[in-house]
Amino acid sequence: xxxxxxxxxxxxxxxxxxxxxxxxxxxxxxxxxxxxxxxxxxxxxxxxxxxxxxxxxxxxxxxxxxxxxxxxxxxxxxxxxxxxxxxxxxxxxxxxxxxxxxxxxxxxxxxxxxxxxxxxxxxxxxxxxxxxxxxxxxxxxxxxxxxxxxxxxxxxxxxxxxxxxxxxxxxxxxxxxxxxxxxxxxxxxxxxxxxxxxxxxxxxxxxxxxxxxxxxxxxxxxxxxxxxx
Amino acid sequence: xxxxxxxxxxxxxxxxxxxxxxxxxxxxxxxxxxxxxxxxxxxxxxxxxxxxxxxxxxxxxxxxxxxxxxxxxxxxxxxxxxxxxxxxxxxxxxxxxxxxxxxxxxxxxxxxxxxxxxxxxxxxxxxxxxxxxxxxxxxxxxxxxxxxxxxxxxxxxxxxxxxxxxxxxxxxxxxxxxxxxxxxxxxxxxxxxxxxxxxxxxxxxxxxxxxxxxxxxxxxxxxxxxxxxxxxxxxxxxxxxxxxxxxxxxxxxxxxxxx
Numbered sequence: 001x002x003x004x005x006x007x008x009x010x011x012x013x014x015x016x017x018x019x020x021x022x023x024x025x026x027x028x029x030x031x032x033x034x035x036x037x038x039x040x041x042x043x044x045x046x047x048x049x050x051x052x053x054x055x056x057x058x059x060x061x062x063x064x065x066x067x068x069x070x071x072x073x074x075x076x077x078x079x080x081x082x083x084x085x086x087x088x089x090x091x092x093x094x095x096x097x098x099x100x101x102x103x104x105x106x107x108x109x110x111x112x113x114x115x116x117x118x119x120x121x122x123x124x125x126x127x128x129x130x131x132x133x134x135x136x137x138x139x140x141x142x143x144x145x146x147x148x149x150x151x152x153x154x155x156x157x158x159x160x161x162x163x164x165x166x167x168x169x170x171x172x173x174x175x176x177x178x179x180x181x182x183x184x185x186x187x188x189x190x191x192x193x194x195x196x197x198x199x200x201x202x203x204x205x206x207x208x209x210x211x212x213x214x215x216x217x218x219x220x221x222x223x224x225x226x227x228x229x
Numbered sequence: 230x231x232x233x234x235x236x237x238x239x240x241x242x243x244x245x246x247x248x249x250x251x252x253x254x255x256x257x258x259x260x261x262x263x264x265x266x267x268x269x270x271x272x273x274x275x276x277x278x279x280x281x282x283x284x285x286x287x288x289x290x291x292x293x294x295x296x297x298x299x300x301x302x303x304x305x306x307x308x309x310x311x312x313x314x315x316x317x318x319x320x321x322x323x324x325x326x327x328x329x330x331x332x333x334x335x336x337x338x339x340x341x342x343x344x345x346x347x348x349x350x351x352x353x354x355x356x357x358x359x360x361x362x363x364x365x366x367x368x369x370x371x372x373x374x375x376x377x378x379x380x381x382x383x384x385x386x387x388x389x390x391x392x393x394x395x396x397x398x399x400x401x402x403x404x405x406x407x408x409x410x411x412x413x414x415x416x417x418x419x420x421x422x423x424x425x426x427x428x429x430x431x432x433x434x435x436x437x438x439x440x441x442x443x444x445x446x447x448x449x450x451x452x453x454x455x456x457x458x459x460x461x462x463x464x465x466x467x468x469x470x471x472x473x474x475x476x477x478x479x480x481x482x483x484x485x486x487x488x
Binding site: 055057077078081085092108154 | 388389391392393394395396397398399402480482483484485
């Protein structure tokens with residue numbers, strides 16, 4: 001019988017080497033259901049690479065990840081990516097309307113979202129009535145919210161957020177940040193957020209992972225990792 | 230033998246080649262004024278082109294009266310060379326050479342075989358080799374264009390493609406737009422050749438047929454036949470290569486390899 005405290009994600013000795021360079025070195029980590037973990041570290045420390053490995057956009061050269069104790073390589077990539085929804089630093093919205101973007105994920109498996117469902121998702125990201133808007137007319141903050149709603153349309157169990165606010169100004173950044181916090185709590189999502197903003201990590205996460213040169217150098221509560229300031 | 234090498238026609242041909250090459254190189258020097266450096270590549274291409282065409286001309290002289298099956302060997306060798314040349318346009322595409330080889334052999338090969346069977350291309354070596362080589366050469370150009378365009382489209386849109394993958398899209402779905410754009414771009418020369426036939430240019434084959442005594446109207450119609458076959462061969466080649474490169478652009482775990 002699986003213990004109640006069994007981790008939702010168990011990363012075991014994950015490594016990635018690309019073009020002869022070791023990017024991720026022996027990363028092991030357990031993340032429990034509903035937990036928000038911030039991954040911080042200097043540029044080039046492997047934060048985004050780790051998230052890409054979890055979404056299996058890249059292949060690990062060694063090690064693996066278990067999702068509810070199942071090796072993620074046994075799960076079809078499309079199913080895995082639906083369960084572990086990822087929002088990239090740049091929203092990369094597809095040409096068309098906001099509604100088209102929201103419907104994209106479900107349509108890939110033959111499901112069509114109703115207008116009501118699209119509007120509900122847009123309400124959750126504080127963009128009511130945006131369904132018919134053309135994506136080229138959106139601001140940076142709005143585009144990132146649409147990207148989050150588009151990811152949520154797949155009903156993921158885990159949210160992988162790769163610096164979702166790094167391109168936004170401070171006011172919009174705080175808006176998106178609190179939006180993410182609301183959604184994670186409301187949907188009881190597990191969340192891994194990559195950020196270079198230590199204050200943001202402190203605000204959103206219960207646990208912080210400090211990556212340096214592809215290796216975990218510290219792990220613990222924000223106070224343990226950053227000190228008690 | 231010596232008489233043949235130094236015969237006046239060959240001397241004339243080499244002089245004309247030299248003058249034409251000088252004109253091409255003058256353009257390269259003009260481009261150099263705009264910081265566009267094509268000197269080395271152009272010199273090599275001119276020298277290589279002349280050498281190759283002289284070798285094939287000499288081979289044609291030798292095999293002209295040989296058995297018909299030798300044309301198959303010549304066309305197969307041309308296909309291999311075309312695949313190697315074309316594959317250089319898709320350097321970062323995994324397996325660019327086999328993709329090009331299968332595509333050109335399948336595209337140009339099918340059209341040559343079908344048209345020979347239908348009697349459109351004569352079975353004599355003097356007919357099938359020149360016409361076949363035109364189909365292979367144009368299939369090579371179209372394949373090179375499709376590889377080059379596909380690679381640049383994928384690299385320019387890697388973010389969009391990976392976003393779609395991350396949302397659960399199939400690899401085929403994520404590149405469908407870029408495949409379409411590459412395919413259309415690769416066929417532009419073949420379509421333009423058909424469109425401008427007779428108005429902008431009178432191709433060499435027709436000129437050659439007229440010079441060697443064929444009725445001008447038949448020569449003109451046969452030139453259309455050749456261009457239509459070129460279009461078919463190029464189109465089929467690109468259909469095969471886009472199908473093959475689409476598969477090679479992703480890993481079995483549906484990860485974009487061409488980044």
